Amino acid sequence: MSTPIIDPSPLERPISERPAHGEGGPLGRTGFAWAVFEWARNPYYILIVIYIFAPYFARDIIGADLLASGQLDGMEPQAAQATANAQGQATIASVTKWAGLVAALTAPFLGAALDRGGRLKPVLAVTLGSIALCSALLWFAMPGGAGLSTPAIMALLVIAYVSYTYSEVTHNAMLSVSGAPGKLSMISGLGLGLGNLAATLIFIALVLLFVLPSLIQWPFAEPQFGIDVTSFEHMRIAGPICAAWLVIFSIPFFLNAKDPGIPGASWIAATRSGAKSVMRTFREASHYRELLKFLVARMFYQDAMAALLALGAVYVALFLGWGFLEMLCYAIFASACAFGGGIFGGWLEEKVGVKRALVIEIVGMIATMIVQLSITRESLFFGLVENSQVWDGLVFRTVSDLAYLGLISIVAITATASISASRTMLVTLAPLGRSGEFFGLYAIAGTITVWMGPLLVEYFTLWSNDQRIGMASISLLFTIGLAILLTVKVPHRNAA
Numbered sequence: 360m361s362t363p364i365i366d367p368s369p370l371e372r373p374i375s376e377r378p379a380h381g382e383g384g385p386l387g388r389t390g391f392a393w394a395v396f397e398w399a400r401n402p403y404y405i406l407i408v409i410y411i412f413a414p415y416f417a418r419d420i421i422g423a424d425l426l427a428s429g430q431l432d433g434m435e436p437q438a439a440q441a442t443a444n445a446q447g448q449a450t451i452a453s454v455t456k457w458a459g460l461v462a463a464l465t466a467p468f469l470g471a472a473l474d475r476g477g478r479l480k481p482v483l484a485v486t487l488g489s490i491a492l493c494s495a496l497l498w499f500a501m502p503g504g505a506g507l508s509t510p511a512i513m514a515l516l517v518i519a520y521v522s523y524t525y526s527e528v529t530h531n532a533m534l535s536v537s538g539a540p541g542k543l544s545m546i547s548g549l550g551l552g553l554g555n556l557a558a559t560l561i562f563i564a565l566v567l568l569f570v571l572p573s574l575i576q577w578p579f580a581e582p583q584f585g586i587d588v589t590s591f592e593h594m595r596i597a598g599p600i601c602a603a604w605l606v607i608f609s610i611p612f613f614l615n616a617k618d619p620g621i622p623g624a625s626w627i628a629a630t631r632s633g634a635k636s637v638m639r640t641f642r643e644a645s646h647y648r649e650l651l652k653f654l655v656a657r658m659f660y661q662d663a664m665a666a667l668l669a670l671g672a673v674y675v676a677l678f679l680g681w682g683f684l685e686m687l688c689y690a691i692f693a694s695a696c697a698f699g700g701g702i703f704g705g706w707l708e709e710k711v712g713v714k715r716a717l718v719i720e721i722v723g724m725i726a727t728m729i730v731q732l733s734i735t736r737e738s739l740f741f742g743l744v745e746n747s748q749v750w751d752g753l754v755f756r757t758v759s760d761l762a763y764l765g766l767i768s769i770v771a772i773t774a775t776a777s778i779s780a781s782r783t784m785l786v787t788l789a790p791l792g793r794s795g796e797f798f799g800l801y802a803i804a805g806t807i808t809v810w811m812g813p814l815l816v817e818y819f820t821l822w823s824n825d826q827r828i829g830m831a832s833i834s835l836l837f838t839i840g841l842a843i844l845l846t847v848k849v850p851h852r853n854a855a
Contacts, residue, residue: 384542385549392615393537394550396530399608400487401554402561403494403601404523404768407516408669409844410562410690412497412684414676415594417447417511420502422677444677446819448829451673452817454513455666459813465521466528471633473532478620479503480613486526491605493519496541497598502591551775555694557608562691569593570684574753594683650788653847657781659811660721660840663833664774666812667728670830671770678826679736679763685754689767700775708780713787714849716779718841723773725837727766732827733786735758787849812836 383390393425406412422443425431431439473479493515499506507515538546572579573588586592637749672689681689733741739762746759755761812833820829 366819383538385538385545387538387542388615388622389536389617390538390542391549392612392617393530394546395532396609396616397550397554398557399605399612400490400523400526400530402558402604403490403519403543405555405558405690405694406561406601407494407497408523410686411565411594411671413451413669414673415591415688416500416516417451417673418444418677419594420500420509420512420758421447421450424504424509427540440602441826442824444654444685445824445826445829447677447824448673449817449820450509450513452666452670452813452820452829454516455669455688455813456817458517458524459665459811461517461521466524468630468634468738469525470528470532472626472629473529473620473633474629474636475624475632476620476626476629477624478618478622479529479533480616480618480620482529483526484613484672486522486529487605487609487704489522490526491602492521493522493607494598495602498595500595500598517634530744533619536617552698555698557604559691559694561597561604562687562694565593565597566684567689569596570687574684590776595712623736634698647788647790649848649850651786652843653784653788657784657838658840659836659843660777661781661810663836664724664777665834666816666836667724667770667830668774669685670813670816674830675763679734679759681760682754688754689764692764693767693771696771697775703772704776704779706778708783712849713780713783714844714847717777717784718844720773720777720780721837721841721844723769724777725834725841727769727773728830728834731763731766731770732831733762739826745837784849788847 381460385391385394425443425446426439431442434442469721473482496515497512500512501507534543534547537543568584569579569582569586569588570593571577572582573593582588582593586596672686675689676686704716704720707719710716711719730740733739736746736757736759738744738746739759744758746757748757749761750756757763815832815835816829819832822824823829
């Protein structure tokens with residue numbers, strides 16, 4: 360009598376039963392659905408974390424409330440403004456620091472559990488709902504405590520930041536099944552391009568609907584939809600816009616994206632197994648010296664780059680005094696340059712090799728940041744060139760403004776190119792046929808110290824009461840990462 364074959368329950372099915380890859384390319388149903396997710400989600404990070412809300416919170420809430428409180432009345436006006444600006448920058452750095460610390464302690468274990476658990480779309484629904492809710496509530500972030508308190512605003516930003524990180528880890532876990540193996544880089548690149556394009560369109564809409572009508576009564580006689588720019592509503596509206604955008608445009612993803620999770624699989628068992636896997640991956644990496652050195656190097660330079668991008672807009676809004684229209688133009692210009700950075704990065708890797716390309720990109724970011732920090736409202740190059748007015752237009756009227764704007768293009772291009780080169784570097788160093796496995800360790804290295812850059816900026820800014828010194832501290836992380844990267848030996852195999 361034969362023994363019947365019993366199909367294992369979903370709780371007991373091994374990881375190998377999950378699909379290894381999908382079919383099609385970036386314009387296929389599942390590939391395009393995966394990319395559209397970034398069209399829906401990325402505007403939150405670009406508008407709220409970088410270009411619009413963070414500078415508004417630092418300058419018009421933290422800084423303005425400190426000046427209005429009377430605590431700085433004994434100072435000279437210029438010194439009082441500098442102190443208020445420094446406090447605003449330090450507050451944003453503190454938010455990023457705490458959010459990064461939470462993500463660093465939890466995201467790697469989440470990623471490992473996702474490889475072993477059930478359906479991933481419900482996890483994404485929860486994280487996206489958290490981002491959308493926090494983003495919508497930012498409408499009530501008003502100066503003078505009229506709306507949400509400062510601690511409440513900071514809490515919303517931390518929760519949304521951590522949720523964004525969780526959504527990124529979960530979304531990346533679905534990339535392998537979004538298309539054919541040879542098409543995944545194109546699908547990933549399409550997602551990055553769509554995310555920047557979406558943010559650019561929102562920026563242009565804000566300019567045309569609210570900013571230009573309030574300044575020159577064009578293309579409308581007054582800001583649309585009853586927006587009152589004197590109450591900063593044109594900045595606060597970014598939160599509800601990103602929330603609505605996220606909810607609406609994530610629908611195609613949920614309808615069409617391929618979910619590699621196993622229905623009914625135990626998340627408790629997946630979490631336990633995932634935690635063991637994280638520790639095992641750390642131990643495994645110790646057998647690959649060059650790969651481990653690269654991951655440590657990336658840990659430092661990636662953290663520096665993240666801090667530079669997250670705090671750069673806050674710095675320029677406070678230190679150079681750029682207004683909302685200038686910040687929008689800056690954001691549009693930087694997003695366009697970032698799109699070209701991916702193309703430049705691929706070309707540079709082909710010409711000089713992946714390690715040299717990565718070194719050039721990091722050196723470019725360090726050199727550009729030094730020149731940026733030499734620019735003030737009074738002079739350029741640490742006082743060697745006096746600032747002067749170039750024209751009497753709406754934006755970027757001085758040599759300092761135009762010089763800083765031009766330097767933004769280098770940062771945007773090199774930062775984007777370094778992301779591409781870092782991924783290629785991992786594939787080059789990983790054991791043959793095991794690059795996917797080591798991308799898990801790559802993700803851990805990218806989150807474990809994400810709090811370090813903001814922490815340095817916060818402490819150096821408060822210690823020196825100088826925004827430039829605070830931002831200059833990022834160069835320490837860049838330098839450490841570059842020094843370690845230079846010691847990494849890259850094998851000639853897999854160079855193609």
